[in-house]
Amino acid sequence: MRVSLLIAAPLLGCAIPANAEIVADCGPSAGRSFYLTPQRDGWVDDGVSGGRILFDLRGPTDMNIIFRDATGSLVDTERDGGATFVVRHSEGFAEFTAVALYPATGVIETFAITDLGNGTRQLLWTSNKSRVGALGITKVSAFVSECNSRP
Secondary structure (H helix, E strand, O other): OOOOOHHHHHHHHOOOOOOEEEEEEEEEEEEEEEEOOOOOEEEEEEEOOOOEEEEEEEEEOOOEEEEEEOOOEEEEEOOOOOOOEEEEOOOOOOOOOEEEEEEEOOOEHHHHHHHEEOOOOOEEEEEEEEOOOOOOOEEEEEEEEEEEOOO
């Protein structure tokens, strides 16, 4: 499924390649995170209220993920030195599971899209960070997001 880049690009505020095959377009994420450092806040409500996540299929097991994070920064797994691997998918990518690894920072993210059978899909995703950034953030997070339907 090819989506109109005139729609997707402004939502993220970025340029998306003309040959992108967007297999999922997911909205804001809500969830919880356990913060260990810099402060031991423990479990807190967390999320990306204005976020959007696009999954660009590059090949049967190769994908790029582009999204806005909680700080408003654009994250592009490929441009940020990460690698994304599709570990499972249904025919036509109505459902899939992918893992994003960022070797330079040690960040690991998992993404699982499930077709709910009522014309909607849902994304469950996690993020594991250990001593990341200037603040040395160590946290684990779990989020949920609604996604577009897949024909």
